[in-house]
Amino acid sequence: MNETTSSFGIQTCYQGEVTIDLAPYTYQQLQKQSVSLTEFIQKLSAFITALEHNQEQYNINPYTEKFNRGIHILGKHGSELDVFPDSSLALKCSEGRWGAENPRKQFFRSIQLAWEFETRLNEREKALLQICPVYLHFQTRVRSALFQQSLFMQKIEGTPLGKTEAGFSAEFCQIFKIPTCNEILRKFRFSLHRFLDPDQQRQLLKIQSTYLFQRLSERGITIFSLNQKNILATLNTSHKQVQYVIIDPIPDYYLPLSPAYNLLTGYFCKSI
Secondary structure, three states: OEEEEOHHHOEEEEEOOEEEEEOHHHHHHHHHOOOOHHHHHHHHHHHHHHHHHOHHHOEOOOOOOOOOOOEEEEEEEOOOOOOOOOOEEEEEEEOOOOOOOOHHHHHHHHHHHHHHHHHHOOHHHHHHEEEOOEEEEEEEOOOOOOOOEEEEEEOOOOEEHHHOOOOOOHHHHHHHOOOOHHHHHOOHHHHHHHHHOOOOOHHHHHHHHHHHHHHHHOOOOOOOOOOHHHEEEEEEOOOOEEEEEEOOOOOOOOOOHHHHHHHHHHHHOOOO
């Protein structure tokens, strides 16, 4: 068993054909419970094998991919692993196909952004915008395994931003100083965006997201591009307010059109 520690306290462990990356909380829980990493990897391997053989029981994929890139979003209770703060899990499992998203990259990026949100946003902002907690990343080099990579996350119940009627809530727009959808509709400089999407709010939501990313950039938090299906709107019953949870912070764009579109939209969003 080999172990290394990287930025943000992430512990990476290698054993045979398996590599696991542990978030600091997960690694600390294993130490508190005196669970050996060898035993834990065996549990993980059995857990993932069971998923592979019964994936139809757990599929909670909230969107359909345009191309089958071998990504599976599964929901399962993980109480038998007994190390996570919330046993209700969402797993992003990859068959390791070329061109698919990299769950390991998402794991590291999520932990980085969670730290940046915690240290660079004020309390009101943190109450409204969060990163979905990630617990660990599992990778196997066994060729016969269906799931080559598996990212363990907290399962978040909510509605994708793209399916909300009016984009970000009025409170969110006020706190982060971004225009509402109605205000964007009245701005002449976004006429082309409205022309491209006259019957839906997809362009309005992209513009709102661009404004948000610019506000975050001013705090030293960089997010380049994100599909609205990866931002969930969920009601915090304790505070009676709508929170927005980013569940996949990896940039989502298709070359060569999207980068040019993002630059143009960003130019128009320099001011409210």
